[in-house]
Amino acid sequence: MGSIQLQHVNKSFGAHAVIPDASLTIEDGEFVVFVGPSGCGKSTLLRLIAGLEDTTSGEILLDGRDMTAAPPAKRELAMVFQSYALYPHMTVAQNIGFPLKMAGMDKAAIDAKVKEAAATLNLSSYLDRRPRNLSGGQRQRVAIGRAIVRQPKAFLFDEPLSNLDAALRVNMRLEISELHQQLKTTMIYVTHDQVEAMTMADRIVVLNAGNIEQFGTPMELYRTPANRFVAGFIGSPKMNFVDGAEAAKHGAAAIGVRPEHMQVSTSAGAWKGTVGVAEHLGSDTFLHVNVDGLGLMTVRTEGEKQLHHGDTVWLTPDPARIYRFDKDGRSLRAN
Amino acid sequence: MARAASTQRKVTVTIVAWVVALVIFFPILWTVLTSFKSEGDAINISHFFQTPWSIESYFEVQSRSDYFRHFFNSVIISVGSTLLALLFSIPAAWSMAFAPTSRTRDIMMWMLSTKMMPAVGVLVPIYLIFKTLGLLDNAWGLMIVLMLMNLPIVIWMLYTYFKEIPVDILEAARMDGATLGKELVYVLVPMAVPGIASTLLLNIILAWNEAFWTLNLTAANAAPLTAFIASYSSPEGLFWAKLSAASTLAIAPILVLGWISQKQLVRGLTFGAVK
Ligand SMILES: Nc1ncnc2c1ncn2[C@@H]1O[C@H](COP(=O)(O)OP(=O)(O)OP(=O)(O)O)[C@@H](O)[C@H]1O
Ligand SMILES: [Mg+2]
Numbered sequence: 001m002g003s004i005q006l007q008h009v010n011k012s013f014g015a016h017a018v019i020p021d022a023s024l025t026i027e028d029g030e031f032v033v034f035v036g037p038s039g040c041g042k043s044t045l046l047r048l049i050a051g052l053e054d055t056t057s058g059e060i061l062l063d064g065r066d067m068t069a070a071p072p073a074k075r076e077l078a079m080v081f082q083s084y085a086l087y088p089h090m091t092v093a094q095n096i097g098f099p100l101k102m103a104g105m106d107k108a109a110i111d112a113k114v115k116e117a118a119a120t121l122n123l124s125s126y127l128d129r130r131p132r133n134l135s136g137g138q139r140q141r142v143a144i145g146r147a148i149v150r151q152p153k154a155f156l157f158d159e160p161l162s163n164l165d166a167a168l169r170v171n172m173r174l175e176i177s178e179l180h181q182q183l184k185t186t187m188i189y190v191t192h193d194q195v196e197a198m199t200m201a202d203r204i205v206v207l208n209a210g211n212i213e214q215f216g217t218p219m220e221l222y223r224t225p226a227n228r229f230v231a232g233f234i235g236s237p238k239m240n241f242v243d244g245a246e247a248a249k250h251g252a253a254a255i256g257v258r259p260e261h262m263q264v265s266t267s268a269g270a271w272k273g274t275v276g277v278a279e280h281l282g283s284d285t286f287l288h289v290n291v292d293g294l295g296l297m298t299v300r301t302e303g304e305k306q307l308h309h310g311d312t313v314w315l316t317p318d319p320a321r322i323y324r325f326d327k328d329g330r331s332l333r334a335n
Numbered sequence: 336m337a338r339a340a341s342t343q344r345k346v347t348v349t350i351v352a353w354v355v356a357l358v359i360f361f362p363i364l365w366t367v368l369t370s371f372k373s374e375g376d377a378i379n380i381s382h383f384f385q386t387p388w389s390i391e392s393y394f395e396v397q398s399r400s401d402y403f404r405h406f407f408n409s410v411i412i413s414v415g416s417t418l419l420a421l422l423f424s425i426p427a428a429w430s431m432a433f434a435p436t437s438r439t440r441d442i443m444m445w446m447l448s449t450k451m452m453p454a455v456g457v458l459v460p461i462y463l464i465f466k467t468l469g470l471l472d473n474a475w476g477l478m479i480v481l482m483l484m485n486l487p488i489v490i491w492m493l494y495t496y497f498k499e500i501p502v503d504i505l506e507a508a509r510m511d512g513a514t515l516g517k518e519l520v521y522v523l524v525p526m527a528v529p530g531i532a533s534t535l536l537l538n539i540i541l542a543w544n545e546a547f548w549t550l551n552l553t554a555a556n557a558a559p560l561t562a563f564i565a566s567y568s569s570p571e572g573l574f575w576a577k578l579s580a581a582s583t584l585a586i587a588p589i590l591v592l593g594w595i596s597q598k599q600l601v602r603g604l605t606f607g608a609v610k
Binding site for chain 1: 501504511526
C-alpha cells in the first residue's frame, strides 16, 4: 500500500516560498513523474514527501495517515539520490543490506534478501566490492538495490539517471520501468527530461516555479495542455507559439502549433519563410524556419527532406491541431 | 639561468629550514645531554663534553618520585579527556556541520574566543568549584577540565572534517531507517575515521603537555608528568641533571607517539586547506 496525499503544502526558505501551495493525490501503485525546469522545486517537493525537509504549512498523508511531522525513518519510503549516496566504507552487500540492518533483521535473513536483490540487478559478482570500485551504472544499481531490498511504501527517485551517459540512461530507464511493472509499488520520479517523463510515467506533474501547472497522463498533457507553459514544456521539439494578428484570426491571444503538426511545401501554403538550419536525423528532419512576420518556427517532417539553408518554404498548420490560449496563457478549449 | 636561480633558492631554503629546526630542537637536545651528567658536571658548560656520562640521575629521579605513577596518571588524564571530548564534540560538530542555524557561525566563533582568555583568569572560580565538588587532585577532575580546555579545538577540527562528507549520504541513512544515533555510529563516524584519528592524536598531545591546570589542581594522587617535572624545578639547590632527566622521561612517550603518527597529524592539521 502506498498512496501519497499532499494537502495545501507550503515550503518557504525564509521569505522565499519555493512551493507556495501544492495539493496532490498519488494513488497506490502509480508511477508519477515530477517534471519542470531547473529550480522549479521538484527536488524540494520530493524531499518534503521523504521527510528530509519540514513543511512550512500543510499536511502530507501516507496511506491516509498524517505523516507531516514524522521523521524520514518512520515514513517507510525508499529514496534513490542523484549522487547515489552510497556508503563508501561499506561493501555492495553491506550497502544493500543497510536498511534491513536498521530494521533489526537478523544476519541470515539479510544475506538472503541481499542476494535476491543483487540477482535481480545483476550485481551478484560485485557484492564484496566497495562503491569506489564500481562504474556509474553499477553504483546506480546498488542505489536501487538498497531501495528495493525492503518493501517500502513508495520509491522516490531524484534525477537518478542524470549522471549516466546517454546509452546507459535509456537502458536504466527501461529497467526502472520494468521494476515498476514487477513490484507494482508507488514510484515518484523527478526529472527535467520530458522524454523520460513521457515514456515512464502513468501520470505527470508539471511544475513551474513551485506551482503544479497540470497533473495528468502523458497523452492528456500532450493533447490537452492546461496552459501555455505545459504546452511548451511537453513535446519535443517544443511547440511553436504565435501571437498578434495571426492568433486573433483564431479568436485567441496566442496560438500554438507543434512541429509535427505542420505540412511543409516548396510551392504553396499558409506561412512563407526561409530555412535557417536544417537538422537531418535520418528518420526525421527538423527545419528551423524564419517565417515572414511571425518569427522562428520549428517543423518536424518525416524522412530525409532535401531542404537546406536559404531555401524558401511554405508551412501549413493542421487546423485541427492548433492550440489556442487566452491572454493569461490558459488554454481555450471549444472552438 | 632560471634553473640555476631556483637551485640556489632551494639550497637557501633548505639551509634556513635546518637552522630553524636546530634552533627549535637544541633545548631538547641539551636537556637530554644534561640528563646524562652528574649534578656538578651539568652546570660546568666549559668542560661539558669532557666530563663523564652517567645514568645516575634517572635512578635517583625514579627512586625519589616514582616516574611510573606519574606516567600512568598522564596516560589516564590525556586519553580520558580526549575520549570525553570526542563524546561531546562528535554530536556537536554533527549539528554544526549538518543542521546549522543562522547562529551556528557565531557560536563557533564564540567557542574559539574562549581559547583566547588567559586560563589564570578563571583559576580561582574553578579551584573553588573543584574544592566544593571534591575534585581537587582527582583524575576525573583533570579529565573534565582538560576536556573543556580542548573542546573548542576538537569541535572545530571535527567540524572541518564533517563538512567534507556529502550530506546526501547521511540523508540516505535516514531514509534507510537509521535513527540519529545509528546515523552517527554506522555512517558518520566510520566515514570520518581519519579525521577523528588525527583529532584524537592532537588532543592527546595537547592534554599530555598541559601544565597550567595539571599543576594547579593536583597535589599527589592525580599528579601527571608535568607535576613530576615541576617538582625538580627549585630556586635553590642544584637540580639541573635531575630536572633534565625528569623532563626527558616526561616528553619521551609523547615524542614517540608524535613520531609514529606524524603523517596522520600533518594530514589532520592541513585538512581542508588542501582538498
Ligand atoms: N535549503 C535551501 N535554502 C534556500 N533555498 C533553497 C534551499 N533548497 C532549495 N532552495 C531553492 O528552492 C528552489 C527549488 O529548488 P529545487 O532543488 O527543489 O529545484 P529543482 O526543481 O529540483 O531543480 P533542479 O532541476 O536544478 O534539481 C530553488 O530556487 C532553490 O534555490
Ligand atoms: Mg533537483
